[in-house]
Amino acid sequence: GDSVTQMEGPVTLSEEAFLTINCTYTATGYPSLFWYVQYPGEGLQLLLKATKADDKGSNKGFEATYRKETTSFHLEKGSVQVSDSAVYFCALSNDYKLSFGAGTTVTVRA
Amino acid sequence: DTAVSQTPKYLVTQMGNDKSIKCEQNLGHDTMYWYKQDSKKFLKIMFSYNNKELIINETVPNRFSPKSPDKAHLNLHINSLELGDSAVYFCASSQASGRAYEQYFGPGTRLTVT
Numbered sequence: 001g002d003s004v005t006q007m008e009g010p011v012t013l014s015e016e017a018f019l020t021i022n023c024t025y026t027a028t029g030y031p032s033l034f035w036y037v038q039y040p041g042e043g044l045q046l047l048l049k050a051t052k053a054d055d056k057g058s059n060k061g062f063e064a065t066y067r068k069e070t071t072s073f074h075l076e077k078g079s080v081q082v083s084d085s086a087v088y089f090c091a092l093s094n095d096y097k098l099s100f101g102a103g104t105t106v107t108v109r110a
Numbered sequence: 111d112t113a114v115s116q117t118p119k120y121l122v123t124q125m126g127n128d129k130s131i132k133c134e135q136n137l138g139h140d141t142m143y144w145y146k147q148d149s150k151k152f153l154k155i156m157f158s159y160n161n162k163e164l165i166i167n168e169t170v171p172n173r174f175s176p177k178s179p180d181k182a183h184l185n186l187h188i189n190s191l192e193l194g195d196s197a198v199y200f201c202a203s204s205q206a207s208g209r210a211y212e213q214y215f216g217p218g219t220r221l222t223v224t
Contacts, residue, residue: 032210051210087151096165103151103153
């Protein structure tokens with residue numbers, strides 16, 4: 001079945017540091033890939049998505065590129081802020097449902 | 111206006127009780143979902159409805175019964191609650207079913223079974 005593996009956290013960074021969260025997937029066919037973010041005490045919000053190979057999703061300074069050859073969708077941000085502290089989920093959709101990775105908790109210190 | 115809303119936000123109850131969680135979306139979407147998030151933040155799909163028709167029913171105990179009275183609502187009823195049912199339950203919706211559609215999530219209902 002479909003599955004998503006993302007790097008384990010927690011990740012702690014200083015403000016303005018570079019953030020990378022690795023995500024790889026296993027799926028048949030051509031899934032769509034997503035990054036969702038969950039701020040403390042809230043539901044999930046879509047951060048970015050890509051629906052085909054080589055697509056780059058971007059939003060709020062975050063970027064991720066759909067790499068079919070390496071089955072990856074790594075999330076990057078060049079300069080994080082304290083407000084980026086949250087749990088980040090990589091997810092794929094191959095039919096009617098989302099399959100999520102385990103989530104990576106990111107804490108940014110001032 | 112809240113796009114996807116859930117009630118209640120917190121639910122504390124005793125083992126053996128029956129409880130319901132309600133979900134409403136005002137986005138005009140056709141498809142709605144229930145997810146369970148455990149204490150380690152792991153998210154798993156439970157059910158999905160498209161135009162009031164059940165399209166996903168993962169391996170969930172039959173104590174859990176979803177009901178979709180119309181496209182805008184998807185409620186979750188849980189019978190004979192157990193300690194292991196303690197979790198955060200998220201409702202979500204998408205414009206249609208299919209791999210390309212992003213899902214919009216509600217704020218979650220934290221269920222605690224004592």
